[in-house]
Amino acid sequence: DAGVIQSPRHEVTEMGQEVTLRCKPISGHDYLFWYRQTMMRGLELLIYFNNNVPIDDSGMPEDRFSAKMPNASFSTLKIQPSEPRDSAVYFCASSSTLSPNYGYTFGSGTRLTVV
């Protein structure tokens, strides 16, 4: 398996622009998580899905952030409009309730810089 795939790996954008981060979970995994990592706040959960349905979005910072999971193999995290304080590394992770240890597998992350 190729693991959790995130794109792009790096994104630099100007303040006010729309940014879309993409994630392909491991095939067969029924949970997908979006995390954000910053120096100040560490790793914080933004939102997670089960079988493509959002379960908990209480970590989404504000209305500028939105996430979708149109099918089991794809999810997006969109920021519109972007602000400099959104600069962070965004991780996607997936897990399966059926795997023996139901560990969480993380993608390589997208490093977002908003200038």
Added chain:
Amino acid sequence: AQKVTQAQTEISVVEKEDVTLDCVYETRDTTYYLFWYKQPPSGELVFLIRRNSFDEQNEIRGRYSWNFQKSTSSFNFTITASQVVDSAVYFCALSRGQAGTALIFGKGTTLSVSS
């Protein structure tokens, strides 16, 4: 509420020294899971271990060992005979007993191993 505390922000050791990374957790659940992840300078999050709340046996994997003590709500990680390649940020994390719930991370401990 669930919480993970890693009181050591940074640790510096010389190669071949043993080092212990502390992790203290808070939860009201009787069933829960504890994790350790490694984040090397390249940035990805690497799964190291998962332990459930009913298994207090210590575990040893090569130079790595983990000590889980429910009485003190701690899940400490020891690296024996540290190596330069062990330099990374190490995160302790907690999840609730139900499958598929999100990970709650500590702030991480940065370990620097010099030669």
